[in-house]
Amino acid sequence: MSASRDIVEAAAVPAGAAAASAHPPRWRAGWLNSSRGLGLILLMPALVLVVLFFLMPVVLTGVFAFTNMSTATGISGGTYQVTPGALRELADRHGMDELAEKLGQPSFVVDEQGLKALEEMGIEPAIIADLREGHLGETHASRREFERMLRDLPERPDTRTVKRISGEFSRSLANSRFSSRESLLAAAEGVDPELTEEEKTALVQATYTGWVWTADNFRRMASSRDTVRILLNTIFFVATTLIIFNTAFAMLLAITTHYIPERPAGIFRIIWFLPRISPAVIYVLLWKWFAWDTGFLSAFLDNFGIRPRNWMLDTAANAWFFVIVINGFVGASMGMVIFSSAIKAIPESLFHAASVDGAYRWQQVRHIILPQLKWPILFVTCYQTLSLLTSIEQTLLATDGGPGGATEIWSLAIYHTALNNYAGNLQYGYGAAMALVLVVIGIVLSLIYLRVFNYRALVAKPRIEL
Amino acid sequence: MRILLDHFSKSFGSVRVIDDMTLEIKDGEMLALLGPSGCGKSTTLFAICGIHKVTSGRILFGDRDVTNVSSQERNVGVVFQSYALYPHMTVRENIAFPLRIRSLPEAEIKRLVNEMAGLVHIGSLLDRRPAELSGGQQQRVALARALVRRPNVLLLDEPLANLDAKLRLEMRSEIRRIQLETGITAILVTHDQVEAMSMCDRIAIMNNGQIIQIATPQEMYRNPRTAFVAGFLGNPPIAFIDAVARDGMLAVENADIRLPIPREADRVPEGTPVVVGIRPENLGTEGDAAIRGRVSFIETQGRENLYDITLANGKVLRSIQRVRDDVSLHDEVEWRVRSDQLFLFAQNGERL
Numbered sequence: 054m055s056a057s058r059d060i061v062e063a064a065a066v067p068a069g070a071a072a073a074s075a076h077p078p079r080w081r082a083g084w085l086n087s088s089r090g091l092g093l094i095l096l097m098p099a100l101v102l103v104v105l106f107f108l109m110p111v112v113l114t115g116v117f118a119f120t121n122m123s124t125a126t127g128i129s130g131g132t133y134q135v136t137p138g139a140l141r142e143l144a145d146r147h148g149m150d151e152l153a154e155k156l157g158q159p160s161f162v163v164d165e166q167g168l169k170a171l172e173e174m175g176i177e178p179a180i181i182a183d184l185r186e187g188h189l190g191e192t193h194a195s196r197r198e199f200e201r202m203l204r205d206l207p208e209r210p211d212t213r214t215v216k217r218i219s220g221e222f223s224r225s226l227a228n229s230r231f232s233s234r235e236s237l238l239a240a241a242e243g244v245d246p247e248l249t250e251e252e253k254t255a256l257v258q259a260t261y262t263g264w265v266w267t268a269d270n271f272r273r274m275a276s277s278r279d280t281v282r283i284l285l286n287t288i289f290f291v292a293t294t295l296i297i298f299n300t301a302f303a304m305l306l307a308i309t310t311h312y313i314p315e316r317p318a319g320i321f322r323i324i325w326f327l328p329r330i331s332p333a334v335i336y337v338l339l340w341k342w343f344a345w346d347t348g349f350l351s352a353f354l355d356n357f358g359i360r361p362r363n364w365m366l367d368t369a370a371n372a373w374f375f376v377i378v379i380n381g382f383v384g385a386s387m388g389m390v391i392f393s394s395a396i397k398a399i400p401e402s403l404f405h406a407a408s409v410d411g412a413y414r415w416q417q418v419r420h421i422i423l424p425q426l427k428w429p430i431l432f433v434t435c436y437q438t439l440s441l442l443t444s445i446e447q448t449l450l451a452t453d454g455g456p457g458g459a460t461e462i463w464s465l466a467i468y469h470t471a472l473n474n475y476a477g478n479l480q481y482g483y484g485a486a487m488a489l490v491l492v493v494i495g496i497v498l499s500l501i502y503l504r505v506f507n508y509r510a511l512v513a514k515p516r517i518e519l
Numbered sequence: 520m521r522i523l524l525d526h527f528s529k530s531f532g533s534v535r536v537i538d539d540m541t542l543e544i545k546d547g548e549m550l551a552l553l554g555p556s557g558c559g560k561s562t563t564l565f566a567i568c569g570i571h572k573v574t575s576g577r578i579l580f581g582d583r584d585v586t587n588v589s590s591q592e593r594n595v596g597v598v599f600q601s602y603a604l605y606p607h608m609t610v611r612e613n614i615a616f617p618l619r620i621r622s623l624p625e626a627e628i629k630r631l632v633n634e635m636a637g638l639v640h641i642g643s644l645l646d647r648r649p650a651e652l653s654g655g656q657q658q659r660v661a662l663a664r665a666l667v668r669r670p671n672v673l674l675l676d677e678p679l680a681n682l683d684a685k686l687r688l689e690m691r692s693e694i695r696r697i698q699l700e701t702g703i704t705a706i707l708v709t710h711d712q713v714e715a716m717s718m719c720d721r722i723a724i725m726n727n728g729q730i731i732q733i734a735t736p737q738e739m740y741r742n743p744r745t746a747f748v749a750g751f752l753g754n755p756p757i758a759f760i761d762a763v764a765r766d767g768m769l770a771v772e773n774a775d776i777r778l779p780i781p782r783e784a785d786r787v788p789e790g791t792p793v794v795v796g797i798r799p800e801n802l803g804t805e806g807d808a809a810i811r812g813r814v815s816f817i818e819t820q821g822r823e824n825l826y827d828i829t830l831a832n833g834k835v836l837r838s839i840q841r842v843r844d845d846v847s848l849h850d851e852v853e854w855r856v857r858s859d860q861l862f863l864f865a866q867n868g869e870r871l
């Protein structure tokens with residue numbers, strides 16, 4: 054009845070009006086009006102921030118990882134310096150022992166360059182002529198030898214003149230510094246005119262003090278014993294903290310508070326939330342006071358005749374205990390809150406049904422609560438793995454990786470490598486490479502987690518059939 | 520199994536929800552707990568299955584006192600209003616759950632689940648999850664899960680409330696069929712009188728945490744103990760008018776209507792104000808008393824019509840009759856009522 058009336062009404066509308074309504078008026082057609090265009094504009098500030106503060110650091114980490122930047126190289130360009138270290142590198146890494154020795158030794162070469170200098174200094178032309186005719190091209194390994202030769206010249210120059218002359222023929226490069234590649238090579242050719250291209254490249258590389266592009270960081274990481282140790286420390290730290298505290302303990306708290314009355318449960322939850330909401334420095338400081346050699350623990354155990362000591366840094370095992378507990382209590386509160394609210398979201402009638410079906414509490418936990426907490430468990434595991442991998446402040450404040458590197462975890466190692474170490478040479482490039490590895494590990498782990506927990510099945514919409 | 524609630528009371532804090540209720544459900548019987556929302560039906564049910572602890576009184580299953588037995592040990596099957604199916608389990612696992620918890624052998628579980636699935640006609644749905652089922656199918660699964668453990672008693676908390684009208688009709692007879700086939704003692708909680716009357720052997724009608732009357736549906740319909748009961752049963756519902764006993768008759772004020780006093784209530788003192796209840800099907804062409812009024816509304820129901828008659832004093836009576844061509848809206852009519860089918864109530868609602 055009403056449908057047929059609609060048809061009649063539609064037919065009554067003039068054809069022109071119908072056509073007009075089919076095409077929106079021109080002023081509405083701008084791209085700004087499409088929700089896509091407007092959305093982009095509204096998103097712009099957020100996009101800029103994301104790029105600046107989220108994407109850029111990762112990209113820069115990736116870039117720095119392929120350099121050898123450090124305090125020594127600086128982050129801008131450098132000079133060419135023939136240091137003993139550079140010469141050693143030339144010998145050890147490039148196998149050019151001979152060249153290194155030649156460049157390092159003081160050597161005196163009679164060449165046209167030196168003779169020209171003598172002319173300008175106003176040395177007696179006869180001496181110059183003697184040198185040119187009798188000795189051009191000669192090389193002397195030491196100043197003494199060279200100066201003896203000078204004194205033996207027919208003109209017999211006096212000692213002062215000998216010193217002046219020998220200075221001009223000194224061709225040693227040791228400890229000299231050049232501002233450019235060209236001047237370095239020119240000087241080197243003065244010592245050894247027959248430099249090969251290969252030798253030149255090696256020399257430039259060995260003497261350059263600025264940073265260069267290199268994949269050495271990764272080679273070094275792969276071959277370093279420290280890497281393995283730090284990696285094992287990290288795996289141990291993350292796995293233990295995650296399993297014991299961030300999931301198991303958090304779940305225990307959530308389930309316990311689910312089964313006790315609301316008020317005590319709330320108070321209980323807040324207590325476990327304190328570590329999270331107190332500033333890390335203060336929280337860790339409290340632990341330090343607790344474990345100090347004049348702190349609570351020592352004072353208490355003193356009563357039983359146990360020698361006071363710094364319990365936190367006493368042994369590696371103790372250090373690990375404190376590091377895991379300190380980090381664990383911080384992480385447990387998050388899991389607890391997430392699990393609690395997930396349990397609360399389970400309809401109460403399910404627990405009633407389970408009760409009358411004969412399930413006691415632990416059976417309810419196993420058959421009703423845990424299976425329905427798959428997604429929160431995945432989320433907490435995933436999130437906490439990543440945050441533990443990158444967490445640093447509690448461990449830094451508590452043990453700073455000690456004693457003797459026993460609790461040195463990856464993130465802390467990055468910090469020590471790149472930002473703060475006792476040696477004073479901060480290796481930005483190497484630190485960035487380590488950070489890049491951490492980022493890659495994080496991404497890989499996330500992908501694995503999503504796979505294992507079958508992300509698709511979890512988020513799939515239920516198909517309701519009526 | 521016979522279930523007995525013996526002087527059972529339940530309070531939440533200082534609020535007394537059930538006050539001294541005594542109720543016996545006979546072995547193999549299906550009893551309806553009927554009452555308006557908030558009268559304490561679910562509370563009673565939860566006390567029987569052990570989810571709520573009773574404040575005072577006893578609960579007996581057969582001769583066994585289960586007052587202090589936990590719900591896990593009572594062996595009660597419950598179909599909750601929301602069905603409460605376990606969403607992460609398949610239909611098969613849902614039905615098997617009570618058996619798994621009791622650690623029955625796998626083969627036995629399989630056999631019982633299949634048997635039960637056959638009984639409630641869901642054999643082809645066993646591998647689906649609850650979210651993939653319709654309301655009626657979920658209902659059947661819940662029923663199967665409640666019955667599979669061979670419970671002492673089956674409790675149904677408004678099991679049909681979430682279904683559409685057609686499905687409700689179908690499940691009504693299904694539940695009754697299954698209850699009769701298994702011979703289980705059952706309690707059906709409902710606020711729908713049609714459900715209670717059509718499905719149950721007896722009805723216990725509740726109001727404000729108390730049982731007003733327990734009787735078979737027929738008996739309760741014919742012989743309501745109070746005006747509340749009379750008003751609760753019957754659709755369209757009974758109509759009440761105020762009257763006064765005068766000269767051995769019932770005079771309706773300002774309406775020029777005089778009704779004879781029904782025989783079973785003839786000791787009504789002169790001048791007593793009473794409430795007269797007239798069921799719609801009793802007002803019509805036959806009877807020994809006349810009622811005059813004006814037809815103020817006609818509702819077509821197909822086979823029959825429902826007529827509203829407004830009396831001279833403004834009160835409205837209802838009459839249900841086969842479709843009549845001689846009556847139209849605003850007609851003045853004089854219809855008849857049989858005095859032995861009138862219900863007489865005192866002002867406080869008690870039957871006279």
Ligand SMILES: Nc1ncnc2c1ncn2[C@@H]1O[C@H](COP(=O)(O)OP(=O)(O)OP(=O)(O)O)[C@@H](O)[C@H]1O
Pocket residue numbers: 531534536554555556557558559560561562563710
């Ligand atoms: N846990 C509780 N705490 C306090 N009061 C409650 C609680 N449960 C129920 N009540 C109260 O007890 C009374 C009876 O509740 P009950 O759930 O038994 O009603 P009902 O008859 O099942 O009603 P409905 O038909 O709406 O389900 C209500 O007034 C309700 O507010």
Ligand SMILES: [Mg+2]
Pocket residue numbers: 560561562676
């Ligand atoms: Mg209820």
